[in-house]
């Protein structure tokens with residue numbers, strides 16, 4: 391089966407889903423997207439789409455910021471997603487990418503009175519960071535974009551120039567990932583991940599006011615830390631130097647899972663090995679996200695495609 395896309399209100403082979411060169415979003419980054427995990431369960435022959443509704447609620451919030459009015463409810467978007475999966479014939483873990491954007495072929499720089507469109511594409515699940523062996527990070531020379539520049543609480547296309555600058559700088563300097571600071575020098579997040587520290591026995595993560603995306607993995611980790619480990623997460627401002635003093639630091643994200651950081655700015659984090667709390671959270675998180683923990687069934691949007699026709 392060829393890969394399919396949902397594009398211009400219909401399903402079509404991915405190869406036919408094309409935009410014109412005057413598309414406003416292509417020039418100005420005026421779109422917003424999300425990234426969703428579809429975990430394939432070979433025993434049940436079905437997908438577990440993790441927190442699907444929450445991803446679409448977040449995308450619709452970003453649409454409000456960009457004045458994009460989609461004719462779909464969260465339920466409609468969930469149904470379009472499962473139909474796309476059914477047509478695409480994947481039988482493996484997938485990454486689902488919905489994108490709402492200013493589709494008008496018009497070079498005006500504005501948000502209002504411009505046509506919008508919405509598409510969904512599906513790919514196989516990317517391996518983004520080495521979660522088994524841990525990653526090496528640097529503090530980026532690029533600062534995180536501020537809420538009154540481009541609001542980072544929305545996954546807004548243009549915002550990812552900031553992430554791409556930081557990621558490339560980090561990788562070209564021999565690191566795996568970058569940690570961005572806010573304008574005032576507080577720790578914000580990774581280029582596509584939230585960040586947590588274990589310091590002085592506390593689990594700490596930067597607050598929404600430090601220009602982070604309110605990550606769904608971040609929320610998941612906070613809830614499993616509370617329920618399974620009895621640990622409450624402290625949301626507070628984090629100084630750069632606390633990164634150097636923490637016993638454990640890890641990143642969280644849909645494509646990155648729980649990724650232990652072993653080194654920051656060429657200083658070992660704690661013992662330089664994966665920490666105890668990080669390892670425990672990684673283990674529980676994987677079970678939860680794969681759809682194997684019934685306690686969290688409210689987060690599972692399950693869907694079994696019909697068997698492929700002979």
Ligand code: PMP
Nearest residue numbers: 582583584603605606607643644
């Ligand atoms: N921050 C940024 C900038 C991101 O792009 C992502 C990935 N969506 C995250 C954090 C993590 O968010 P989530 O856990 O919802 O994937």
